[in-house]
Amino acid sequence: MVKMTISQDAINFLRNRGYDKHEIILIVDGGGGDYSIEGGSCNIGMDYSLISLDTMKHDSRYSVKIENNADFEIYTSDYDLAFLGDNLVLDIHDTTLRLRNDSGILTGAVKIAKASFLAEQAKKGIINQKNC
Template sequence: MATIKLSQSFVDLMKKKHFDQKILLLIADDGGGRYSLQGGACSIGTKFTLIVLDEPDPDYQVKLENDAGLQLYTSDYDMIFFASGLAMDFKQGAISIKDDAHAYLDGSVRIAKGSDVLAAFKKGILMSGATC
């Protein structure tokens, strides 16, 4: 069973944005997934994004159990970047993610609506500086 520790400040942020009512995907934002906003070989395992969905995505079936009860999922692929002790926090206006092997995996985790990401991709829109 995959678990993640969520700080109270992170949970409060999710509630403030009403994301506690949504499906959340934690993805490695490396250009390899359908919701990946940025990335390329130089960013593999260093950039992460929370994708907000209204409905579950069958490609992301690994539930990240947490004490807050958030519906947080990832994929088998994304799990290769996480060691035990996975944790997320929110301080000084930024979401961070770490695990027992890394003091910080990413100090500025992005949040994006899945529908917006897919619509942008359909139009050929990518993030500025999105590849290496």
């Protein structure tokens, strides 16, 4: 079972933005896939994103539940698990979300977005531009 501890500051940050109202997926943002915000294959393992599925109930491609102390519905994929490691911690450091695990900091700048926003930006051709 994958577990994540979320600091109270991070819980408040996500709740204030409505991320507690819908299922969330945690992805390694490698510049591909429907929920990629940015990056490219050269960034794989460096960029992580939390995506609120505000346009659907569940995406079956993300079926691994991440247990957490905030009772958020957070899921990831088997693929993403290879990058996430054990004992995830999501907190806030210097006003940004930080994700770490037993081996250290995965990223000091977790990106967040709502699926509806990403779909709208993709229609405009904005999201398709990757940096590598």
